[in-house]
Amino acid sequence: MISVEEARSRILQPLQPLAPEIVALSDAWRRVLAAPVTARLTQPPADVSAMDGYALRAADAEPGATLHQIGEAPAGHPFAGTLGAGETVRIFTGSIIPAGADAILLQEDASAAGPAITVNQAVPPGRHIRRRGEDFAEGNIILHAGARLTARQIGLAAAANHPWLTVHRRPQIAILATGDEIAMPGDSIPPGGIISSNSHLVAALVRAAGGVPTLLPVARDHPDVIAEAAAQATGADLLVTIGGASVGTYDVVQAGLQRHGFALDFWKIAMRPGKPMISGHIGALPVLGLPGNPVSAAICAVLFLLPALHRLQGLPAGAPPTIQALAGAPLRANDHRADHLRATLSRDSAGRLVATPFPKQDSAMLSLLSQAECLILRAPHAAPVEPGAPLEIILLNTEGI
Amino acid sequence: MISVEEARSRILQPLQPLAPEIVALSDAWRRVLAAPVTARLTQPPADVSAMDGYALRAADAEPGATLHQIGEAPAGHPFAGTLGAGETVRIFTGSIIPAGADAILLQEDASAAGPAITVNQAVPPGRHIRRRGEDFAEGNIILHAGARLTARQIGLAAAANHPWLTVHRRPQIAILATGDEIAMPGDSIPPGGIISSNSHLVAALVRAAGGVPTLLPVARDHPDVIAEAAAQATGADLLVTIGGASVGTYDVVQAGLQRHGFALDFWKIAMRPGKPMISGHIGALPVLGLPGNPVSAAICAVLFLLPALHRLQGLPAGAPPTIQALAGAPLRANDHRADHLRATLSRDSAGRLVATPFPKQDSAMLSLLSQAECLILRAPHAAPVEPGAPLEIILLNTEGI
Numbered sequence: 001m002i003s004v005e006e007a008r009s010r011i012l013q014p015l016q017p018l019a020p021e022i023v024a025l026s027d028a029w030r031r032v033l034a035a036p037v038t039a040r041l042t043q044p045p046a047d048v049s050a051m052d053g054y055a056l057r058a059a060d061a062e063p064g065a066t067l068h069q070i071g072e073a074p075a076g077h078p079f080a081g082t083l084g085a086g087e088t089v090r091i092f093t094g095s096i097i098p099a100g101a102d103a104i105l106l107q108e109d110a111s112a113a114g115p116a117i118t119v120n121q122a123v124p125p126g127r128h129i130r131r132r133g134e135d136f137a138e139g140n141i142i143l144h145a146g147a148r149l150t151a152r153q154i155g156l157a158a159a160a161n162h163p164w165l166t167v168h169r170r171p172q173i174a175i176l177a178t179g180d181e182i183a184m185p186g187d188s189i190p191p192g193g194i195i196s197s198n199s200h201l202v203a204a205l206v207r208a209a210g211g212v213p214t215l216l217p218v219a220r221d222h223p224d225v226i227a228e229a230a231a232q233a234t235g236a237d238l239l240v241t242i243g244g245a246s247v248g249t250y251d252v253v254q255a256g257l258q259r260h261g262f263a264l265d266f267w268k269i270a271m272r273p274g275k276p277m278i279s280g281h282i283g284a285l286p287v288l289g290l291p292g293n294p295v296s297a298a299i300c301a302v303l304f305l306l307p308a309l310h311r312l313q314g315l316p317a318g319a320p321p322t323i324q325a326l327a328g329a330p331l332r333a334n335d336h337r338a339d340h341l342r343a344t345l346s347r348d349s350a351g352r353l354v355a356t357p358f359p360k361q362d363s364a365m366l367s368l369l370s371q372a373e374c375l376i377l378r379a380p381h382a383a384p385v386e387p388g389a390p391l392e393i394i395l396l397n398t399e400g401i
Numbered sequence: 402m403i404s405v406e407e408a409r410s411r412i413l414q415p416l417q418p419l420a421p422e423i424v425a426l427s428d429a430w431r432r433v434l435a436a437p438v439t440a441r442l443t444q445p446p447a448d449v450s451a452m453d454g455y456a457l458r459a460a461d462a463e464p465g466a467t468l469h470q471i472g473e474a475p476a477g478h479p480f481a482g483t484l485g486a487g488e489t490v491r492i493f494t495g496s497i498i499p500a501g502a503d504a505i506l507l508q509e510d511a512s513a514a515g516p517a518i519t520v521n522q523a524v525p526p527g528r529h530i531r532r533r534g535e536d537f538a539e540g541n542i543i544l545h546a547g548a549r550l551t552a553r554q555i556g557l558a559a560a561a562n563h564p565w566l567t568v569h570r571r572p573q574i575a576i577l578a579t580g581d582e583i584a585m586p587g588d589s590i591p592p593g594g595i596i597s598s599n600s601h602l603v604a605a606l607v608r609a610a611g612g613v614p615t616l617l618p619v620a621r622d623h624p625d626v627i628a629e630a631a632a633q634a635t636g637a638d639l640l641v642t643i644g645g646a647s648v649g650t651y652d653v654v655q656a657g658l659q660r661h662g663f664a665l666d667f668w669k670i671a672m673r674p675g676k677p678m679i680s681g682h683i684g685a686l687p688v689l690g691l692p693g694n695p696v697s698a699a700i701c702a703v704l705f706l707l708p709a710l711h712r713l714q715g716l717p718a719g720a721p722p723t724i725q726a727l728a729g730a731p732l733r734a735n736d737h738r739a740d741h742l743r744a745t746l747s748r749d750s751a752g753r754l755v756a757t758p759f760p761k762q763d764s765a766m767l768s769l770l771s772q773a774e775c776l777i778l779r780a781p782h783a784a785p786v787e788p789g790a791p792l793e794i795i796l797l798n799t800e801g802i
Contacts, residue, residue, distance in 0.1 A: 025586060026616070029605040030801050041590070043767075050763065074622070075693075076582025078593040093693065094582065094765075096593050136768050143771075151609055151802050152699060152771040155602025159595075159695065159767050163587035181477025181495065185426060186564035189442070192479040192497045194560075201556025204430040208552055215427070221475070292476075292494065294560065298553060324752060351725060362451065364495075366444075366560050367537050370544075370553040398799065400431050401552050 001270040003380070004303060004338045008319065010265055011279050011304050014286060017314035018169040018237060025158060028149050030210055031167035032313040037143035040161040043135040047097045050128045054110055054117055055079075055101035056088040058125040069115040073098060088117050097129055104128035136160065146314050148210070171211040171312040174233035175199050178219045178226055178243045178253055179292065197366060198242045198290065198297040205301050208400040209309040219256070226256025230282065237312055239285055240305065241278070243292035253289055257282060270380060271338045273363035274300040293363040299340050299375065302394065302401065322377060322392040328356025331378065331385040339378035342368055343393070355393050373397045402671040404781070405704060405739045409720065411666055412680050412705050415687060418715035419570040419638060426559060429550050431611055432568035433714040438544040441562040444536040448498045451529045455511055455518055456480075456502035457489040459526040470516040474499060489518050498530055505529035537561065547715050549611070572612040572713040574706075575637035576600050577630050579620045579644045579654055580693065598767060599643045599691065599698040606702050609801040610710040620657070627657025631683065638713055640686055641706065642679070644693035654690055658683060671781060672739045674764035675701040694764040700741050700776065703795065703802065723778060723793040729757025732779065732786040740779035743769055744794070756794050774798045 002010075020034035049055065056067055072090035073079040079089045083100035091097070091104060102125045109121035136142050142160050143153055149165070157165060177199040183189045184196055196218060203213035214236065219229040221244065233239040244253035254264065257280075264280040267289070274296035278289025288305060290297040302320060311317035326348065331341070341357040342365075348354050355376050358368050374393040385391065403411075421435035450456065457468055473491035474480040480490045484501035492498070492505060503526045510522035537543050543561055544554055550566070558566060578600040584590045585597055597619060604614035615637065620630040622645065634640040645654035655665065658681070665681040668690070675697035679690025689706060691698040703721060712718035727749065732742075742758040743766075749755050756777050759769050775794040786792065 025601055026604060029608050041596075043595075044765070045595070046593075050765065073593075075580060075595075076591060076593050076622070094595065130763065130765055134763070135766050142768060148801075149605075150771070150798075151602050151605035152767075152773075152797070154605040155598040155695060155699065156767045156771040158586050158601040159598035161586050161590075161596050163585070179476060184564070185559050185562050189562075190477055192446075192474075192477050194444075194446070194476075194495065195442075195562050197556040197560035200426055200559040201552050203427060204550075204552035204555040207430050221477075294556060298556065362531065362535070364445070364451070364531055365536050366553075366557045367543060370551070370557040372553075396553070397551075400549075 001268040001275070002266055004269060004271050005319070007266065007269045007277070007279065008304055008307055011286075011288065011308055012311050012317055014281065015308055015311040018171060018312050020166045021169050022164050022166055025154060025163055025165060028157070028165045028167060029151060029154055031149055031165070032210070032315055033143055033145050033147045033149065033165065034168045034314060035166045036141045036145050037157055037160065037162060037165065039136045039138050039140045039142050042133045042137045043159055044130050044132055046132050048130050049091045049093060049095050049097060049104050050130050051104055051106055052092050053107045053128065054088040054105040055083065055091045055098050056103060056105055057083070057085065057101060058103035058123055058127065060086055061103065061105055061119050061123045063119055063122055065119045067117045067119065069112070069117050102126065146316070148315060168312075168314040171237045171309055172214065172235065173206045173211045173309070174214050174216055174236035174239045175202055176216045176219060176229050176233065176239065176241045178221065178241060180221045182218045182243070184218065197294050198292070201294065201298055202240060202242065202290070202301055202305070205305065205401060206309065209306050210313055211309050221252050223252050223255040223259060226253055227259035230257055230260055233285060236285065238308060239282070239287045241287065241289045242297055254278065257287060262287065270336060271340070273340070275337065277304070294366045295342070295363040295369045298369055302375070302396070320394045322394055323353070324390050325353040325355040325374070325393045327385045327387050327389045327391050328354040330387055331357070333384045334378040334380060334382040336380050338380050341376040341378060342372035343374050343376045344371070345373040355391055402669040402676070403667055405670060405672050406720070408667065408670045408678070408680065409705055409708055412687070412689065412709055413712050413718055415682065416709055416712040419572060419713050421567045422570050423565050423567055426555060426564055426566060429558070429566045429568060430552060430555055432550055432566070433611070433716055434544055434546050434548045434550065434566065435569045435715060436567045437542045437546050438558050438561065438563060438566065440537045440539050440541045440543050443534045443538045444560055445531050445533055447533050449531050450492045450494060450496050450498060450505050451531050452505055452507055453493050454508045454529065455489045455506040456484065456492045456499050457504060457506055458484070458486060458502060459504040459524055459528065461487055462504065462506055462520050462524045464520055464523055466520045468518045468520065470513070470518050503527065547717070549716060569713075569715040572638045572710050573615065573636065574607045574612045574710070575615045575617055575634035575640045576603055577617045577620060577634065577640065577642045579622060579627055579642060581622045583619045583644070585619065598695050599693070602695065602699055603641060603643065603691070603702055603706070606706065606802060607710065610707050611714055612710050622653050624653050624656040624660060627654055628660035631658055631661055634686060637686065639709060640683070640688045642688065642690045643698055655679060658688060663688065671737060672741070674741065676738065678705070695767040696743070696764040696770045699770055703776070703797070721795045723795055724754070725791050726754040726756040726775070726794045728786045728788050728790045728792050729755040731788055732758070734785045735779040735781060735783040737781050739781050742777040742779065743773035744775050744777045745772070746774040756792055
């Protein structure tokens with residue numbers, strides 16, 4: 001058995017960010033930049049007004065002074081002339097400051113009688129002027145490679161005049177559920193059978209992490225069938241099998257994969273739930289074999305598949321982020337396997353986060369898994385914990401997981 | 402001017418969750434349930450083994466005893482007979498417990514020599530047996546209406562035998578950018594012009610919140626053009642206009658909308674940035690008029706459009722969730738407008754969250770907005786704040802915003 005950290009590092013080691021592709025700006029949300037984005041223009045393109053009001057010379061803005069309005073500059077229609085002493089130009093937010101002006105008088109600080117504009121408030125030079133390039137200048141790197149694009153970054157890329165962006169391709173993940181007992185939802189269920197829930201959970205998790213899932217037809221428990229099914233994963237960036245990962249007589253996934261020259265790296269991790277997880281590859285195709293218990297499969301997917309999806313997309317990839325919470329119940333000393341307790345979250349009277357494990361931690365309890373808000377991490381051989389002691393947790397109620 | 406809370410409440414008040422539709426389980430991730438999901442089967446369907454091993458009578462499991470293996474029960478192939486005294490059946494995780502057995506001996510606690518199975522470890526009755534219905538029982542409500550479906554909940558719905566789910570329709574949001582100065586990325590930019598960034602930011606934010614954006618062609622600053630463009634929003638659940646929301650001579654959005662019988666509810670909110678935001682409706686079509694400054698538009702979208710998208714999808718809708726952080730810099734006393742300072746996050750030596758506002762808070766600084774990790778909320782007339790004092794913040798670095 002190897003540690004969780006070693007398993008993750010060995011899974012990630014051979015993975016490389018996928019090749020880039022060009023996508024329209026409107027399709028780029030949540031995609032990961034494969035190249036930095038450089039501003040193609042300067043913003044603002046010139047000194048512009050930050051408010052609606054009157055462009056003038058600050059020296060003229062004596063309270064009580066009356067200026068002569070010589071024109072106006074609505075946004076998109078710059079004033080072509082030059083403003084002289086005692087003159088003003090009506091201006092609007094975003095309009096270019098006319099030549100000769102050095103400040104903006106707010107419209108609420110002025111009284112207009114036809115072209116006669118009376119100043120009711122002094123303004124210092126530069127008042128309410130946004131300077132050329134204050135937001136960004138042509139040639140500035142405004143977004144870095146490796147960023148998962150947010151709505152705000154999409155807006156910034158638009159402002160910098162990018163109709164297209166270069167992003168890493170989405171990882172194509174083939175998902176192969178195995179087992180004679182497995183039916184799809186709505187199909188007839190064989191005696192002793194069970195519905196394939198893991199494949200749907202994993203497919204949604206792949207989507208949540210930015211990948212594209214392909215559900216392969218469910219494979220019966222026979223090496224030939226599994227071999228044939230695995231052959232259908234050609235072209236995927238990663239093959240995820242579900243079930244048949246342990247050592248029972250009927251755990252035939254390894255046998256099936258081996259007919260394609262499957263090279264096993266490891267299949268036992270010192271963790272709970274989810275000890276039997278296969279990792280290896282068929283030629284260049286990485287293979288992750290999740291255990292069949294739903295909770296084990298889901299937790300292995302969070303700990304190993306999500307980082308793999310991150311690495312394939314060019315994101316930083318490693319252990320899921322943890323935060324600290326206080327224990328809401330006593331925890332026993334842990335054995336030699338890293339444990340991942342399903343837990344709910346609350347706040348104590350001081351507003352601190354409290355994580356309370358469900359009394360039942362059975363690895364088949366999908367209903368509790370779906371209600372869990374976090375996983376409490378228990379390191380191998382961790383000492384007993386009293387209520388109120390600090391714990392490391394992985395939040396589950398984020399990112400649609 | 403009305404408060405942020407009153408504005409949000411008046412925007413949300415007329416909105417109802419959209420009608421339901423049926424989607425395939427594989428398309429249901431992040432959709433919002435319009436009806437509860439009831440288990441269509443019992444899980445486990447019978448008492449099943451939690452481990453690979455041997456089913457037996459606990460009374461027979463004396464260390465040193467040798468039992469006779471009378472058959473096996475791989476998952477999906479239940480053992481048809483009844484197990485008698487001194488007998489055992491080879492069993493695997495998820496297999497139905499044979500009649501007559503009441504416990505499971507782990508395979509690592511047994512020695513097999515052909516059909517002779519020697520017990521190396523006593524087992525109490527019920528050991529390693531998952532009881533029928535322990536996860537859920539047919540007829541149980543396993544998911545409630547109003548849940549935004551996570552990957553784990555998709556797995557649970559699958560396990561409960563649902564190939565289809567009933568969800569609220571996605572809100573169709575028409576987005577109308579206005580302004581003579583506005584060009585699309587890659588198009589030629591007029592003199593004094595600017596790229597439409599807000600519409601792309603808002604479109605991505607609509608996607609992030611589960612809606613479907615439609616970008617209407619950019620409308621010039623003329624009431625006729627805006628009226629014609631707004632007519633193209635027919636069929637949308639909400640029309641978002643951008644720009645032209647304030648009182649300047651060239652703010653013609655209200656004039657244009659009024660040709661369609663636009664009924665204005667309000668257009669001034671006591672907030673910064675983003676004071677001029679229009680809310681009203683054209684017949685049954687709600688209209689939200691965001692200000693033209695990129696940061697103002699984005700913050701109004703977070704404060705008002707996101708809750709509207711939540712309400713339309715049947716989610717709880719209200720103020721964005723806030724958490725507490727400590728001030729990373731002194732803050733001045735606030736005036737009568739609620740302020741929303743763009744800020745970065747860090748942790749102090751005690752691990753507490755610290756929010757530090759950018760020195761520049763100009764509402765045109767899209768580069769800073771895209772780097773912000775949170776908004777610091779400053780209530781109207783809030784007192785000055787010293788570094789280290791508690792603040793309420795809205796996280797921006799979540800949900801792809």
